[in-house]
Amino acid sequence: xxxxxxxxxxxxxxxxxxxxxxxxxxxxxxxxxxxxxxxxxxxxxxxxxxxxxxxxxxxxxxxxxxxxxxxxxxxxxxxxxxxxxxxxxxxxxxxxxxxxxxxxxxxxxxxxxx
Amino acid sequence: xxxxxxxxxxxxxxxxxxxxxxxxxxxxxxxxxxxxxxxxxxxxxxxxxxxxxxxxxxxxxxxxxxxxxxxxxxxxxxxxxxxxxxxxxxxxxxxxxxxxxxxxxxxxxxxxxxxxxxxxxxxxxxxxxxxxxxxxxxxxxxxxxxxxxxxxxxxxxxxxxxxxxxxxxxxxxxxxxxxxxxxxxxxxxxxxxxxxxxxxxxxxxxxxxxxxxxxxxxxxxxxxxxxxxxxxxxxxxxxxxxxxxxxxxxxxxxxxxxxxxxxxxxxxxxxxxxxxxxxxxxxxxxxxxxxxxxxxxxxxxxxxxxxxxxxxxxxxxxxxxxxxxxxxxxxxxxxxxxxxxxxxxxxxxxxxxxxxxxxxxxxxxxxxxxxxxxxxxxxxxxxxxxxxxxxxxxxxxxxxxxxxxxxxxxxxxxxxxxxxxxxxxxxxxxxxxxxxxxxxxxxxxxxxxxxxxxxxxxxxxxxxxxxxxxxxxxxxxxxxxxxxxxxxxxxxxxxxxxxxxxxxxxxxxxxxxxxxxxxx
Numbered sequence: 077x078x079x080x081x082x083x084x085x086x087x088x089x090x091x092x093x094x095x096x097x098x099x100x101x102x103x104x105x106x107x108x109x110x111x112x113x114x115x116x117x118x119x120x121x122x123x124x125x126x127x128x129x130x131x132x133x134x135x136x137x138x139x140x141x142x143x144x145x146x147x148x149x150x151x152x153x154x155x156x157x158x159x160x161x162x163x164x165x166x167x168x169x170x171x172x173x174x175x176x177x178x179x180x181x182x183x184x185x186x187x188x189x190x
Numbered sequence: 191x192x193x194x195x196x197x198x199x200x201x202x203x204x205x206x207x208x209x210x211x212x213x214x215x216x217x218x219x220x221x222x223x224x225x226x227x228x229x230x231x232x233x234x235x236x237x238x239x240x241x242x243x244x245x246x247x248x249x250x251x252x253x254x255x256x257x258x259x260x261x262x263x264x265x266x267x268x269x270x271x272x273x274x275x276x277x278x279x280x281x282x283x284x285x286x287x288x289x290x291x292x293x294x295x296x297x298x299x300x301x302x303x304x305x306x307x308x309x310x311x312x313x314x315x316x317x318x319x320x321x322x323x324x325x326x327x328x329x330x331x332x333x334x335x336x337x338x339x340x341x342x343x344x345x346x347x348x349x350x351x352x353x354x355x356x357x358x359x360x361x362x363x364x365x366x367x368x369x370x371x372x373x374x375x376x377x378x379x380x381x382x383x384x385x386x387x388x389x390x391x392x393x394x395x396x397x398x399x400x401x402x403x404x405x406x407x408x409x410x411x412x413x414x415x416x417x418x419x420x421x422x423x424x425x426x427x428x429x430x431x432x433x434x435x436x437x438x439x440x441x442x443x444x445x446x447x448x449x450x451x452x453x454x455x456x457x458x459x460x461x462x463x464x465x466x467x468x469x470x471x472x473x474x475x476x477x478x479x480x481x482x483x484x485x486x487x488x489x490x491x492x493x494x495x496x497x498x499x500x501x502x503x504x505x506x507x508x509x510x511x512x513x514x515x516x517x518x519x520x521x522x523x524x525x526x527x528x529x530x531x532x533x534x535x536x537x538x539x540x541x542x543x544x545x546x547x548x549x550x551x552x553x554x555x556x557x558x559x560x561x562x563x564x565x566x567x568x569x570x571x572x573x574x575x576x577x578x579x580x581x582x583x584x585x586x587x588x589x590x591x592x593x594x595x596x597x598x599x600x601x602x603x604x605x606x607x608x609x610x611x612x613x614x615x616x617x618x619x620x621x622x623x624x625x626x627x628x629x630x631x632x633x634x635x636x637x638x639x640x641x642x643x644x645x646x647x648x649x650x651x652x653x654x655x656x657x658x659x660x661x662x663x664x665x666x667x668x669x670x671x672x673x674x675x676x677x678x679x680x681x682x683x684x685x686x687x688x689x690x691x692x693x694x695x696x697x698x699x700x701x702x703x704x705x706x707x708x709x710x
Contacts, residue, residue: 099311107306131312135319138312142296145341146311162306173303 092116092124092174093153099146100132104163108147111164119176149173205412208256208328208364211249212242214431218416219388219407226362228355228385232369232377233392238403238424239368241277242392243330244270245428246366248279251289256327256364259291259320263336267292277428291320297340304342310350314357321363329358329365335379355384376408387411393419402541405431421543430547432584443467443644448560448595449494451486451519454663455622458639458648464620465644466559467593469586471614473600474624478635479656480599481505483622484562485514485521486661487597492524496559499552502534503568510534518660531556537568542581545569549585553594561589565599566614579614586617619643624654637663 096112098105109128116124131138131146141150145161151174160173207221216222223229223246231239247258260281262270270292271281284290293316320326334351341347358365367385369377376382382389389409395402404419422431447462456463464470470487472480481504491498502510510532511521524530533552540548553561563585569578582598589596598618615621621640626633635654639647652663 097312099315102311104307104309111306131315135315138316138319139293143312143316144295144297144310144337145302145308146315147308148312157301158303159301160303160305162304162308165306169303169305173305 091153092120092151093127094124095127095129095141095150095152097129097131097138097141097143097146097148097150100130102146105147107163107165108149111167111170112149115164115167115170119171151175207413208250209254210246211253212245212429212431214420214422215242215405215429218405218420218431219410220413220415223364223366224387224410224413225364226359227387228358228365228367229388229390230367230369230377230382230385231390231392232371232382234371234394237371237392237394238422238429239392240265240270240332241274241424241429242390243332243366243368244274244279244281245277247290247328247330248274248281248284248428250328251284257289257291257324258328258330259293259317259324259326261293261295261317261320261329261331263295263297263331263333265332266294277424277426279428288324291324291326293317293320295336297336299340299342302340309346310337310354313350314354317354317357321361327362327364329363330368331365332368333370334367335369335377335381338379351381352384382409392422402543423543423547425547427551430550432543432546432550442593444593448487448496449490450483451488451490452483452661452663454652454661455483455637455639458650458652458663459620459642460645460647462645464595464597466595467590468595468619468643469589469617470595470597470620470622471600471618472597472622472624473602475626476601477633478624478626479654479661480601480624481510481564482514482517482519482656483624483661484564484597484599485510485519488530488560488562489519489521489524491560491595492527492529495529497529497531497556498524498560498562499556499558500530500532500562500564501549501552502532502564503537504534504565506534507532516658517656518658531558537572540572542569542573542577545572546581546585550588553588553592558594560595560597562597563599565601567601582614583617586614620647 094112094116096109098108112126116126129137131143137143141148143150147161147163149160149164149170151158151160158173158175160170164170206225207219207223208225209216209222210219231242233239244260247260250256250258260267260270265273267281267285274281281290281292285292295313295316317329321329337347337351338344367381369379369381371391372378372380376389376391386409388407388411391406391408393404393406395404403422403424405422406419407415407417420431422429444466446466447459447464448466449463450456450459464487472483474480485500488498488500500510505513507525511525514521521530521532525532531552535548537545549561549563566578566582569581573581586596598614618641620642623638623640624635625638626635628634635656636651637654638651639649641647653665655662655664
């Protein structure tokens with residue numbers, strides 16, 4: 077029983093809900109999007125949902141998630157909410173920001189083992 | 191050269207200003223804040239920065255039809271609305287009526303991870319959205335420097351703040367940016383380097399356990415402004431800045447007269463009384479009858495249908511009403527009619543600025559033609575002489591500007607003139623000096639008009655007799671007799687009458703002369 081409930085919690089933890097806030101098609105925004113897609117493909121394959129919000133089109137959405145910097149990546153799930161600002165070019169820091177360090181270590185070990 | 195330069199000079203359009211709507215601030219800034227520009231309001235914690243900015247927005251929205259945007263970095267709109275509700279500002283209502291847009295910008299560094307290049311376009315988008323939503327003309331950013339704690343890259347931040355100020359200017363938004371005062375700098379992060387149009391510094395000092403807030407316009411490019419420190423207050427009606435002195439003496443004078451309430455004293459003042467709109471000082475030792483003389487004036491004013499505001503620092507309304515009744519001055523019917531407004535409070539209750547403001551407000555509210563302050567010397571117990579002097583000067587300026595006749599009483603030692611009186615004497619138009627002497631175990635009061643600008647006043651010293659029917663002035667026989675014998679030197683210096691007496695050297699002659707004049 078105990079084991080099962082742990083697994084359920086873990087699977088919920090494993091599902092990532094991400095929002096990327098951009099402002100038009102600026103180089104920084106485009107870079108952030110492609111960097112994010114790459115990281116997600118590597119580390120969160122199939123376990124994430126990504127929503128890209130263009131504040132140029134929907135400026136009223138900036139207030140809700142307290143967006144100041146562009147680009148901003150918001151991790152809404154799992155809790156707590158985390159924010160990563162910048163073009164996400166530093167993969168290491170993005171993983172730290174998303175709290176994916178453990179996964180990174182695991183995958184590194186796996187790679188080393190193989 | 192001069193001639194060639196001056197037309198060019200006249201072609202330069204004057205800097206346009208936006209009235210802030212804050213009492214006094216628009217006076218000292220020569221019309222308000224620079225229109226379409228950014229003004230920095232800086233000062234330590236609790237100095238009233240946010241209050242100034244909020245009032246600027248609220249007045250703009252309610253009085254000048256200029257909607258505003260508030261971007262709050264430190265307090266949520268709910269907190270802010272609560273804070274200013276006591277001032278009668280309803281932010282929620284203004285927001286609902288689309289006169290005000292409130293946005294709370296929350297910066298929590300622990301939640302944010304920085305990776306790679308970014309800018310603050312999000313802030314711009316929010317600001318633009320806010321401005322467009324209400325058609326804002328005014329903006330307040332409170333406190334912009336909170337950004338410095340949220341973002342670790344100062345290079346990006348500074349570039350973005352510079353861009354923000356440029357954007358605000360391009361949009362023609364009249365903006366207030368608040369900032370904490372730094373160590374030896376106006377603002378902690380040097381915001382004044384980006385904005386050079388107008389910088390206002392606020393200060394909150396506690397002297398003798400009484401707090402005084404002060405404001406100074408440190409810089410106002412291209413405009414003449416008051417450079418002094420101006421005291422200001424925040425009370426239930428918002429902020430009021432009090433110019434220390436008005437720049438020019440340009441009040442209109444009146445040739446009309448106001449009866450003093452004592453026919454015998456009127457007789458000494460060309461048989462007419464004080465000039466309307468002039469300031470009168472009644473000074474003398476304790477028990478000389480200063481308050482009674484002032485009260486007689488109040489009653490006389492009411493009888494002519496003019497409203498009188500009586501401010502007492504010693505006696506409550508009931509007490510003074512009872513006391514002056516015993517000498518034939520009846521306040522009750524006039525208070526009932528609303529012609530006499532008596533207010534009493536302790537001099538130590540407030541700092542000087544608060545006193546001044548309270549008086550200002552009563553004057554604004556009741557629009558009296560006459561104001562009595564009894565006594566001004568009590569104020570010194572609550573402050574320093576210099577502050578009292580400056581406060582009285584401003585008060586007299588204010589009263590003269592409005593053409594209000596003012597009577598001040600002042601307690602001085604026997605035969606002396608209090609220092610505070612020396613300080614304000616130049617502002618006094620008519621100075622009535624009361625004193626008493628004891629002769630054979632009886633006290634006699636003397637009255638002397640020390641000066642009366644613009645009229646040929648009587649130089650006589652008269653005996654003042656307080657009867658149950660009011661004040662009567664008699665010949666100064668008894669006083670003269672006494673003085674002739676004692677030859678008090680300081681009396682001789684001030685009273686030309688006694689010099690006369692001394693030169694004559696004949697007591698009975700002098701006495702006859704006095705009595706004949708007194709009977710006249």
